Amino acid sequence: MIEAKFGKELPGFELEINIALTEGILAVVGPSGAGKTTLLQCVAGLQKPSWGEIRIGGRLVFSSREAKNIPARERRIGYLFQDYALFPHLTVEKNVLYGKPKGDDRRAKRLSLAEVLRMLGIEHLKNRYPGQISGGEKQRVALARALMTAPELLLLDEPLSALDPETRSALQRELRRLQLEWQIPFILVTHDLREAEFLGDQVIRINRGRQEELAICRPAFP
Numbered sequence: 024m025i026e027a028k029f030g031k032e033l034p035g036f037e038l039e040i041n042i043a044l045t046e047g048i049l050a051v052v053g054p055s056g057a058g059k060t061t062l063l064q065c066v067a068g069l070q071k072p073s074w075g076e077i078r079i080g081g082r083l084v085f086s087s088r089e090a091k092n093i094p095a096r097e098r099r100i101g102y103l104f105q106d107y108a109l110f111p112h113l114t115v116e117k118n119v120l121y122g123k124p125k126g127d128d129r130r131a132k133r134l135s136l137a138e139v140l141r142m143l144g145i146e147h148l149k150n151r152y153p154g155q156i157s158g159g160e161k162q163r164v165a166l167a168r169a170l171m172t173a174p175e176l177l178l179l180d181e182p183l184s185a186l187d188p189e190t191r192s193a194l195q196r197e198l199r200r201l202q203l204e205w206q207i208p209f210i211l212v213t214h215d216l217r218e219a220e221f222l223g224d225q226v227i228r229i230n231r232g233r234q235e236e237l238a239i240c241r242p243a244f245p
C-alpha cells in the first residue's frame with residue numbers, strides 16, 4: 024500500500040503528486056523531463072519532496088509537517104533503475120544476492136536465492152557477468168535483485184524500454200504475473216501508452232509536473 028501527496032520544486036516548475044494504491048500496478052506516462060523519475064526517487068527516499076506526506080505499507084516515511092524523512096535503505100522498496108545499475112565486476116548470482124538485506128527481519132516475506140533465480144528463469148546465468156548477458160537477461164537480473172529485498176513496494180523506471188518487441192511483451196506478461204503473485208503495489212514508469220494501458224490498473228500522465236488521471240482502454244489482444 025502506498026499513499027503519497029507531495030510537491031517538489033524542479034527547475035522551472037513544481038511536481039505535484041497525489042496517488043493511492045493498495046496493490047496492482049500504477050503506470051506513469053508523460054514526456055521526457057516531466058518529473059516521472061523524480062516521483063519514483065521521492066517515494067524511494069533518494070530525493071526529498073518540498074512538502075507533503077508519503078506512507079508505505081501504512082508507515083509514514085516522509086512528512087514535511089513532522090520533519091520526518093526515513094532513509095532509502097529503511098523504506099523496504101525494490102527499485103529497478105532505468106539502466107539496471109548492475110555491478111559489472113560481480114556475477115549474476117552476486118548481483119542478485121546484493122539485494123538481500125543484512126540481518127534477519129522476520130516480518131519480511133523472504134524468498135531464497137534459488138527461488139528468485141527460478142522465478143525469473145535465470146538459474147543458468149548465475150556464474151556469468153553482466154557483460155556476458157543480453158539486455159532482457161540484465162532486466163531479469165535487476166528484477167531478481169529488487170525482489171531479494173522482500174519489498175513492500177516495487178518501483179520500475181522504464182524497465183522494458185531497451186528490449187526488442189518479443190522480449191518486451193514476454194516480460195510485460197511476467198511483470199503482471201509477478202504482481203499477482205507478490206500482491207504488493209508496483210509503480211511503473213513508461214513512455215509507451217499501450218504498455219501503460221496493458222500493465223496499469225491505474226494510469227496517470229505527468230506533464231511538466233502536473234498529474235492527470237487517464238482512463239484505461241485495454242487492448243483486446245495485447
Ligand SMILES: Nc1ncnc2c1ncn2[C@@H]1O[C@H](COP(=O)(O)OP(=O)(O)OP(=O)(O)O)[C@@H](O)[C@H]1O
Pocket residue numbers: 033034053054055056057058059060061062
Ligand atoms: N540532477 C538534476 N539536477 C537538476 N535538475 C534535474 C536533475 N534531474 C532532473 N532534473 C530536472 O527535473 C525535471 C524532471 O526530471 P525527471 O528525470 O524526473 O523527468 P522524467 O519525466 O523522468 O524524464 P525522462 O522520461 O526523460 O526520464 C526535468 O526538468 C529535469 O531537467
